[in-house]
Amino acid sequence: MSDIIQVLRRHGIQATPQRIAVAEYVLAVRTHPSADEVWEQVRRRCPTLSRATVYNTLNLFVDKGLLKTQVLKEGTVVFDPRVDAHHHFIDVDTGKIYDVPWQALKVSGAKALRGFDVREYQVILRGRRVGK
């Protein structure tokens, strides 16, 4: 609980009840929620929470490096608590997004691209979840 406060402070974010509630949710979740999904969920614990505060808070967290935004869905941005490099798999039926560990894939050729100074990259895979 006060772990969260430490994390916020460490990122230069003043802790408030709303920010703590948002952080508790968004830092632990393994889905890749949109801002509205975060609002829907956190509101259940913190019913006074406004949409604007959620958007402001999430943007603040991104600015401070606590979260990253990912452009993986049409029409909305999703937030990802994993700020280190990794890939994403998108289920074409459900739209669900899954993390794929960085070491699971190897990309070669990026350094050899002429005219492009590649700073970062990720693989986006689409298909169907199978098995469990």
Added chain:
Amino acid sequence: MSDIIQVLRRHGIQATPQRIAVAEYVLAVRTHPSADEVWEQVRRRCPTLSRATVYNTLNLFVDKGLLKTQVLKEGTVVFDPRVDAHHHFIDVDTGKIYDVPWQALKVSGAKALRGFDVREYQVILRGRRVGK
């Protein structure tokens, strides 16, 4: 000119002046325009063209396999006349999107991912254009 009409027909699309104008633009362009950008450009030749028709037309083209949508920018979908597999490089300064040929990169490991039936994938690279 009437090449375009043939292409449309071959994809099961009834040719109209508006659709021809949109197709002429969007099939030849090497940027990755949003619907509004298509409207801006095509309108100069065809000033009666409405926004709604552009959106309807582009969506029709996607349904019929003439174009693909790509989710590469926040807040908007872009249209890509190259419907075969390739990668994308995004300039972090300008936001410009560049095609990266499929053979320029090699991704290994996708088949070995357990629990994921990968149907397609692409690499999204970010960085800076250098040289020209």
Added chain:
DNA sequence: GTTCGTGCAAACGGTTTGCAACAAT
């Protein structure tokens, strides 16, 4: 008492939709 955070509502930008006029077949 000034700074900062919150909540509301309005504004905004990209996209879709309902509908009436209008071709085309």
Added chain:
DNA sequence: ATTGTTGCAAACCGTTTGCACGAAC
């Protein structure tokens, strides 16, 4: 006559913003 296409305006949805209230230093 029917079917399909266009254009306009309104609706929609995710997001941002202006502003007044309130809490914290």
